[in-house]
Amino acid sequence: MHKILEKKLLRPPDVFFYKVSAPQVAAKAKAGQFVIIRLHEKGERIPLSLAGIDPAGGTISLIVMAVGKTTGEMAALKEGDEIRDVCGPLGNPTHTENAGRVILAGGGFGIAPLYPIGKAFREAGSRVVSVMGARSKSLLIYEKEMRDISDKVLITTDDGSAGMKGIITDALKGELESCGADTVMAVGPAPMMKAVCEATRPFGVKTIVSLNAIMIDGTGMCGGCRVRIGDKTKFACIDGPDFDGHLVDWDGLINRQKMYKAEEKESFEAWKKRHNLS
Amino acid sequence: MAEEKKPKKLNPKRTAVQEQDPALRRRNFEEVSLGYSAEEAVLEASRCLGCRNKPCVAGCPVSVPIPEFIAAMVSGDFAEAYRIIRSANVLPAVCGRVCPQENQCEGACTLGKKHEPVAIGRLERFCADWRMKNGARAVPEPAAPTGMKVAVVGSGPSGITCAYDLARLGHKVTMLEALHEPGGVLFYGIPEFRLPKKIVTAEIDTLRQMGVQIMTNAVAGKIITLEEIMGRFDACFIGVGAGLPRFMGIPGEDLNGVYSANEFLTRTNLMRGYLFPEYDTPIRTGKRVAVIGGGNVAMDSARTAMRLGADEVTLVYRRSEAELPARAEEVHHGKEEGLRFEMCTLPTKIIGEDGWVKAIECVRMELCEMDQSGRRRPNPMAGSEFEIPVDTVIMAIGTGANPLLTGTATGLVLNRGYIQADPETGKTSIPGVYAGGDIVTGAATVISAMGAGRKAARAIHEYLSSMKR
Ligand SMILES: Cc1cc2nc3c(=O)[nH]c(=O)nc-3n(C[C@H](O)[C@H](O)[C@H](O)COP(=O)(O)OP(=O)(O)OC[C@H]3O[C@@H](n4cnc5c(N)ncnc54)[C@H](O)[C@@H]3O)c2cc1C
Ligand SMILES: Cc1cc2nc3c(=O)[nH]c(=O)nc-3n(C[C@H](O)[C@H](O)[C@H](O)COP(=O)(O)OP(=O)(O)OC[C@H]3O[C@@H](n4cnc5c(N)ncnc54)[C@H](O)[C@@H]3O)c2cc1C
Ligand code: SF4
Ligand code: SF4
Ligand code: FES
Numbered sequence: 001m002h003k004i005l006e007k008k009l010l011r012p013p014d015v016f017f018y019k020v021s022a023p024q025v026a027a028k029a030k031a032g033q034f035v036i037i038r039l040h041e042k043g044e045r046i047p048l049s050l051a052g053i054d055p056a057g058g059t060i061s062l063i064v065m066a067v068g069k070t071t072g073e074m075a076a077l078k079e080g081d082e083i084r085d086v087c088g089p090l091g092n093p094t095h096t097e098n099a100g101r102v103i104l105a106g107g108g109f110g111i112a113p114l115y116p117i118g119k120a121f122r123e124a125g126s127r128v129v130s131v132m133g134a135r136s137k138s139l140l141i142y143e144k145e146m147r148d149i150s151d152k153v154l155i156t157t158d159d160g161s162a163g164m165k166g167i168i169t170d171a172l173k174g175e176l177e178s179c180g181a182d183t184v185m186a187v188g189p190a191p192m193m194k195a196v197c198e199a200t201r202p203f204g205v206k207t208i209v210s211l212n213a214i215m216i217d218g219t220g221m222c223g224g225c226r227v228r229i230g231d232k233t234k235f236a237c238i239d240g241p242d243f244d245g246h247l248v249d250w251d252g253l254i255n256r257q258k259m260y261k262a263e264e265k266e267s268f269e270a271w272k273k274r275h276n277l278s
Numbered sequence: 279m280a281e282e283k284k285p286k287k288l289n290p291k292r293t294a295v296q297e298q299d300p301a302l303r304r305r306n307f308e309e310v311s312l313g314y315s316a317e318e319a320v321l322e323a324s325r326c327l328g329c330r331n332k333p334c335v336a337g338c339p340v341s342v343p344i345p346e347f348i349a350a351m352v353s354g355d356f357a358e359a360y361r362i363i364r365s366a367n368v369l370p371a372v373c374g375r376v377c378p379q380e381n382q383c384e385g386a387c388t389l390g391k392k393h394e395p396v397a398i399g400r401l402e403r404f405c406a407d408w409r410m411k412n413g414a415r416a417v418p419e420p421a422a423p424t425g426m427k428v429a430v431v432g433s434g435p436s437g438i439t440c441a442y443d444l445a446r447l448g449h450k451v452t453m454l455e456a457l458h459e460p461g462g463v464l465f466y467g468i469p470e471f472r473l474p475k476k477i478v479t480a481e482i483d484t485l486r487q488m489g490v491q492i493m494t495n496a497v498a499g500k501i502i503t504l505e506e507i508m509g510r511f512d513a514c515f516i517g518v519g520a521g522l523p524r525f526m527g528i529p530g531e532d533l534n535g536v537y538s539a540n541e542f543l544t545r546t547n548l549m550r551g552y553l554f555p556e557y558d559t560p561i562r563t564g565k566r567v568a569v570i571g572g573g574n575v576a577m578d579s580a581r582t583a584m585r586l587g588a589d590e591v592t593l594v595y596r597r598s599e600a601e602l603p604a605r606a607e608e609v610h611h612g613k614e615e616g617l618r619f620e621m622c623t624l625p626t627k628i629i630g631e632d633g634w635v636k637a638i639e640c641v642r643m644e645l646c647e648m649d650q651s652g653r654r655r656p657n658p659m660a661g662s663e664f665e666i667p668v669d670t671v672i673m674a675i676g677t678g679a680n681p682l683l684t685g686t687a688t689g690l691v692l693n694r695g696y697i698q699a700d701p702e703t704g705k706t707s708i709p710g711v712y713a714g715g716d717i718v719t720g721a722a723t724v725i726s727a728m729g730a731g732r733k734a735a736r737a738i739h740e741y742l743s744s745m746k747r
Contacts, residue, residue, distance in 0.1 A: 028501055038458055044549070044558035045458075069558060085458045087495035216549065216559075219456045219497055220680050221466075221521040222541035228532060233525060238682060252532050255633040259534045263560035270555055 001082040005059060011141045014066040016075055023058030025088045031116035032094025032242060036218045038085040039073055046070050047215045049113035063112035069267045090218040091241045096120035100182035103129045105172055105196050107188030111142045113210060114187050118149040127151050129175060133168030137161035169199040176203045186245060190254045197245035209245035211236045214257060228252050290393035293322035295400055300614040304584050307470045307552055310611055319404040323351035326396045329388050334398060337386030339729045342366045344383060344398055351401060357413060360405040368442045369435060369728060371477045372464060374403025377725050378605045410480065417487045421448035426742045429454060429511040431498045431683060434462020435724045436517035436715030438481060439731030445488040447739050454496040459548060462519055466548040469578050497682060504687035513710045513738045516697060517731060520716035522678040530628025535564065535635035539579045539674035546582050564669025565589045568638050570625055571674030577604040579672045580617050592618040592666060594625055596643050596656050624658055628671055637665045677721050696720060704734030712738055
């Protein structure tokens with residue numbers, strides 16, 4: 001059992017921040033790793049990236065976007081409630097040695113893991129540029145935190161309500177043309193990471209992505225998280241989650257993420273009905 | 279009724295056991311075999327000849343005193359029979375159900391030369407079930423605490439047996455399990471209809487009552503390295519199994535609808551996907567399912583698919599039926615439940631449409647029938663390609679060693695990913711570190727994993743005793 005010590009609505013209506021007690025995980029976790037949680041006896045196991053690691057306090061932070069049944073249930077939890085299972089840290093840490101000039105590109109909940117990753121890059125001596133995208137100003141999350149760990153922050157919004165009007169790849173291309181970079185790291189929804197990789201490819205910049213394949217165990221036992229990387233099949237949970245974005249079979253990944261669309265909808269609708277939510 | 283012992287007429291056939299009707303059970307997850315009644319058990323036990331040379335015992339990897347426990351059953355003393363079995367085997371309710379008896383105890387039974395062998399597995403199961411129903415809970419009294427601490431990594435049959443023996447000897451045992459539920463393959467792999475999970479849970483409870491501390495969600499290699507384990511404990515047993523699923527490397531394996539058997543069974547058993555949406559984890563079985571492979575894992579996947587509602591389930595195996603490595607009883611049960619068998623057949627490609635599986639392309643194999651003894655590889659027959667229309671494909675072609683712990687353990691000598699360990703003691707290249715079960719032998723059996731756990735416990739005990747002096 002892991003107590004939720006702090007919970008806040010980070011971005012209305014559906015993005016939440018949690019600080020959870022997990023001393024053993026916190027003692028070992030490194031930037032880029034994730035945990036698998038299960039809320040209760042009948043719950044699903046879902047992977048969530050570590051958005052913060054506090055070994056001294058014995059806590060981890062998670063940023064979760066409520067998109068379905070399990071994350072919806074999580075949104076309904078309160079401070080003081082408990083999460084039944086927290087397994088981790090899983091996956092390999094991101095290589096955050098001094099990489100020169102690093103651009104972090106984050107979309108959606110992808111900002112969550114980028115915070116500790118950026119922090120680690122900075123501590124290793126890299127220069128960090130963060131590029132964050134959202135549909136509009138009110139949908140941006142973690143801006144202040146990202147400013148704390150970045151040498152430069154670029155913001156794009158679809159409607160121009162904050163930063164530059166446009167999408168994240170516009171800002172990224174501009175930055176690569178004007179200043180260049182040694183490494184780009186992208187985390188977010190698969191189509192966004194795919195777009196980032198297509199944008200960086202002509203520049204020949206090493207581009208690392210953190211893949212969010214559907215997982216169960218997170219220990220290499222089920223093979224459900226497999227992805228094609230170049231001509232090899234890899235398991236995202238133990239070989240990743242970071243991979244060379246230019247080698248990823250994006251269409252394969254995006255297709256596999258849709259495998260349970262019908263069941264996920266059924267489960268979410270039934271849950272909302274039971275709880276009189278629309 | 280039975281007052282005198284007349285030279286009885288031997289029944290050449292074993293006593294039949296009640297089973298769920300195939301037409302019903304193919305759609306439910308309740309246990310297939312209902313087990314013997316007390317009368318049936320005594321009747322079957324009385325077929326045993328009590329052979330002096332005990333070939334059956336030699337056939338059992340943990341040397342269960344078979345004629346002795348059967349004799350106790352004949353006299354109606356089931357508690358004593360259970361005690362005798364338990365002296366050699368800590369998981370009789372499991373082994374009675376899942377041991378490949380035809381290759382082990384029953385395969386060696388004298389009666390089997392002319393008639394059907396004694397149904398040793400069913401008798402063992404009967405005693406264990408009887409004990410669970412009638413006996414006081416069999417929690418052995420541990421020896422006085424030795425003050426020694428041992429870590430057992432992995433909670434499958436090898437880890438359970440090792441932890442049990444060490445706890446009984448008075449050592450303080452901490453068990454680390456990566457998943458949220460202990461039991462290893464017994465929990466996540468072997469389905470409910472063959473091995474009810476409440477049996478596994480009861481055995482785990484016994485360990486807890488003996489003072490074994492079980493830490494779930496603890497992935498060794500991630501949350502603690504082997505080096506750190508050896509810093510905090512006096513010795514360590516590694517029984518992490520061989521759980522890394524293999525794929526064939528044919529086109530189309532990443533399509534939606536293609537599962538590894540491990541994923542398919544884990545979703546069903548561990549996560550209770552068959553109770554979706556009451557339980558949250560979904561599982562998808564289409565109407566037509568192909569299962570690739572011929573072992574227990576393939577058979578379990580195929581029969582699970584049937585129970586999840588598939589109309590047609592086809593087992594695709596590259597050799598002939600005689601070579602199916604699955605337990606004979608499971609093959610028989612599977613046939614009764616309507617599985618289709620495509621033997622001497624090799625899949626060459628999975629054909630998709632809009633990202634989903636649509637069919638599987640196969641070739642026939644030749645030389646297949648003659649392959650009985652030698653390991654002559656069956657060869658594809660040119661021009662024999664054909665398609666089986668399916669919407670789900672389950673790969674059950676074997677597993678490899680998982681690198682999570684071994685990959686982070688410096689100084690641990692491996693052999694193609696498996697841990698190199700002395701078969702008699704489980705001793706590895708690191709002092710105080712022992713290993714056993716599938717992570718040493720590659721995918722094998724429950725009982726061989728248990729045997730390895732027991733041998734290692736004995737060796738660890740000796741090691742700790744020598745350390746104390
Ligand atoms: C390594 C990794 C790190 C992640 N980190 C975060 C994070 O920090 N914050 C966050 O909000 N989300 C994160 N996700 C995604 C998160 O796991 C899914 O949003 C969650 O599983 C959805 O579950 P649900 O029941 O609420 O929704 P559902 O309706 O069941 O699913 C919605 C979508 O989420 C994906 N999904 C469903 N089940 C799983 C599963 N078991 N594993 C992975 N993806 C699944 C599918 O693409 C699905 O279409 C991460 C995923 C991975 C693989
Ligand atoms: C579907 C299926 C059906 C089978 N049917 C039969 C049968 O009918 N009869 C038979 O005799 N045998 C059968 N077998 C084989 C038998 O189950 C195995 O040989 C046996 O379970 C091996 O035991 P083990 O203790 O070595 O490991 P496992 O049972 O594999 O258990 C290993 C445990 O270690 C855990 N683990 C792994 N890595 C770590 C880590 N780094 N840290 C912590 N924990 C970890 C795993 O999660 C797992 O729980 C079957 C196997 C399968 C998969
Ligand atoms: S443990 Fe297995 S092999 Fe040994 S007697 Fe029992 S069923 Fe037979
Ligand atoms: S070999 Fe068969 S008949 Fe002989 S003692 Fe063993 S079980 Fe009984
Ligand atoms: S989640 Fe099961 S192998 Fe990666």
